[in-house]
Amino acid sequence: MKEIILKVISQPTVGLEAENIAPKVFACKSSMEIAGLPIYEGNRERRLGDFFDVSGEAGEAEAETRIVIEGDVRLTKRIGQGMRAGEIHIKGSAGMHLGSKMRGGKVTVEGDCEAFCFQEMRGGVVHIKGNAGNYLGSATRGNWRGMRGGTITVDGNAGSEIATFMKGGKIHVKGDCASFAGVHMNKGFIVIDGRAERRIGAEMIGGTIVANEVEAMLAGFKPVETVKAPEIESEKFTGNYKKYSGDHADSRAKGTVWVKIQ
């Protein structure tokens, strides 16, 4: 695997629309060509080289290309949009819509990521070492078909409404989670190692959520049983867990929420 390094020269005050920062676009291109790729600053077309110092060499194919971004790209949006293979490593914080509609490959973020990252993801492996913003792994506005595959691991905390309309895949939040985690969830698996705020699993009709602590359960959830050291989705958990079914606000409710008994 060959590596392209993008070193941040400057970040503008308005967002950059940079769906061209993706292994598929970079593959088979020289660093000169990559620096000449168009990206948008607000509604103005600019060159990638205006904002990044490009070095290294791209691979022959998408899967052979690794992109390393050195610096903070909080205002650069849509990095790795629709990627199917390859690797992106961001050694700082990432902007909105990172890896949206991603189908494969690997993304690592050393810092935090902003809202709307990995929307409607279908595959791949993601590791966020800082905190994640709102709408992580959710459906885009209006859509009822959310994340369908892949895994996302967040070492820090996550924002509100993560995994809306989730239909598959796994999200693991090692810290706390704001409200409405897994709203409208249909399938898939969410694990929250910390504390989840209110309205967890609202209107979920399928899928599984495991939380260490929950601020309050919605009225639509019915307690089913208490299990000691349960095995959930072929993962072992230690301690006693209370199992809820729901959300019975919808007649098709077949979701499950597990909450650890402290």
Added chain:
Amino acid sequence: MELEIKNGVVFDPLNKVDGEKKDILIRDGRIVEKLKGKHDVIDASGKLVMPGGVEIHSHFAGGKETAGRMLRPEDGARTVYPKRNGLRSGSGYSMPSSFTAGYLYAQMGYTMCNTPAMPPLFARHTHEELGDVPIVDKSAYPTFDGNWFVMRYLKEGDPDKLAACVAWFLRATKGLVIKIVNPGGTENWGWGKNAVGIDDPVIGFDVTPAQIVKGLAEVNERLKLPHSIHLHPNNLGKPGNIETTVETLELCREVKSANARQTVYLTHAQFHSFGGDSWKNFESKADELAKYINRCDHVVCDTGNVTLDETTTMTSDGPMEYFLHNLTHLKWVNKDVELETAPGITPFIYSRKNPVHSVQWAIGLELALLIDDPFKVLLATDHPNGGPFTRYPRIIAWLMSEPYRRYYMEERVHKGAQKGSSLATLDREYTFSDIAVVTRAGQAKALGLSELKGHLGVGAHGDVAIYDIDPAQVDPSKDFKAVEKGFAKTAYTIKDGEIIVKDGLIRATPQGRTYWANPVVDHELDREMLKDVEQYFKKYYSVNLANYPVQKEYLKRGREIQIDARDVK
């Protein structure tokens, strides 16, 4: 401004021109016999020349159309049209935004489009939006299915005042046609109920759907409106609804036509040709409807083809949309309109793998192939309910090519389509002339605008579509892909003698006309009827009567069709 279109292969069914090499001459926006001076020349040799397309039924602008766009941001994100070449940006796959709709229609060679369900209360909005649909001529059909005035006069048995009232509504809303959607059912929906059969009572009014349909059909002829009533019967989209459909059409058999045309226009007939009594034994009854329409002269229908796409359904039939929402559990909007009607909107995914949807796909084509006279069955998808209008080229290719249909039948759609319909046994193939009928000439004739639209005779509007298909070279049966591609984008679209589209690119965006009917009834009768209207507005409407009618000046380029109906006393 003068224009000569030379050497094209012309298909103009209303003037009995069937693929002849002929020159078309246009001066001052009209087709003429001779040109006077210097003029532009388009060499159309080896190209297909047809009159500009006429769309008789497409929900491309209006109140619920806008609500549908707001309901589905994901549909907007699916297809985006950037701002380019002086054109406005736009978005939407199943529901393109207003400007984009005008561009897309023009690129396909259409020069007139009609939005078929305008709740009278939304008339102002509709005309504002129509003003933002460039290029094409247009009109709107106000809905009368659950109109309290109509039902009241029907109950009281006052056909004169009913006629005067309908005339007033057409004038006030600047509408062209009497549209009826699920008669009575939309009023009952206010009570959480529906009207399934033509004899179900309408709650609070003591009338039946049959009375509404027949009453309005008679009024339509007394007012001598250009088009007949435009009817979406009860019980749309339910298995076994063919009975209701035929019963409803039968109601208009005895009505005498004022303008020597049909007395009832059945729209999206595909959704009304279902057999069976559940989704399990669901089957096509297109043959039964086709047999009925072949035998009589008072019905014209459009197909309402299903194109197997993800789309947005929107009708003024609120209870049906709720029924669909319960089937799919997708998001849904109810848009009840006080005293008038009750539209609804919900997304719908027609799947090739679904037996019911596959049969629906077959029914649309069956109807077109089983009804002998193409003037009686027009091409429409009920955009966006059966599929977006951008799929018309594919439907044309299906109609012209038996192998293309067979390929879909055997390899693309669910096998249920073979069992549930007779499409596999039909080998009829449309000719270019038939296509010209079902996409323009038939439409113009059914609308009663065939003096100006849908033909290339002297005096007609200078609206011409030139397609890059050479009928001498292309065998539509075998080269169905070439046909589909050829009809997708015109080589030229000419509107009122001006070149609008060249090689698929839009070069000008003039404002089209908006047609509306103004039947003038006896003055005394009008005054008497208005007294009732005033009283009703004070009592029931949330709008003041003075603010209700849309002023003439409000239309960007209004064209009034004045009709003398003073014999209605």
